[in-house]
Amino acid sequence: MPKKSFFELEFPIHSSPSLLYQYISTPSGLSEWFADNVNSRGELFTFIWDDSEEQAKLLSKKSGERVKFRWLDDEDDPYFFELRIVVDEITKDVSLMVGDFAEEDETEEAKMLWENQIGSLKHVIGSV
Template identity: 75%
Template sequence: MEVKVKYELEFPINSSPQLLYQYISTPSGLSEWFADNVNSRGEYFTFIWDDSEEKARVASKKTGEKIKFRWIDINNEDTDYFFELRILEDEITKDVSLMIIDYAPESELDEAALLWENQISDLKHVIGSV
């Protein structure tokens, strides 16, 4: 199996950090742009796309700033991989952007970045930040 590498992407988003946080940290918010459906039970989230289902645990979060999901394997154990959604706000311009920290096999980095671009495009559409 190919080793996954960590990468970061940053997307400017015309939104308040508070509103944006609702879309990155709640099952209802995430299901509007990230996955077809998202369920949660406590700190455990289930992400559903078409016929596939992935489970993750909220590893850390800071209200209004960031949330980090650690992927869980079929034995319900944490894996080494996570994705983090971090809201950045420029202190002077008040410009808001969303930093994505994720992992992908090195041979699929371009594909992974493209997938995030499409998802962020959906997110912007949902919050009216087009």
């Protein structure tokens, strides 16, 4: 099985951390930008796009700060993706840090996918 490597991206977002957290941690928030529809039952989140469906387990969350998911397909692997809100102590600027894993030859593609997704998020929040 090909080894995946971790990468992290930072996106400045003009939003309050509490509003941003709603968009990254709730099924209704995630369905506005991440997938066409999102359902959850406890720690199990189902992400629906057009005609495909993926399930992820919520590994951890810290209110107002971060969420961490693992795709069920990767359940036997240590891979996850994390959305973390960072507030600059001095400027109070808000950024969303995205941490994810991708196979070496797919890293650029994965980063572009996240850039598109976060572009949708910014559009929904009105942070364009």
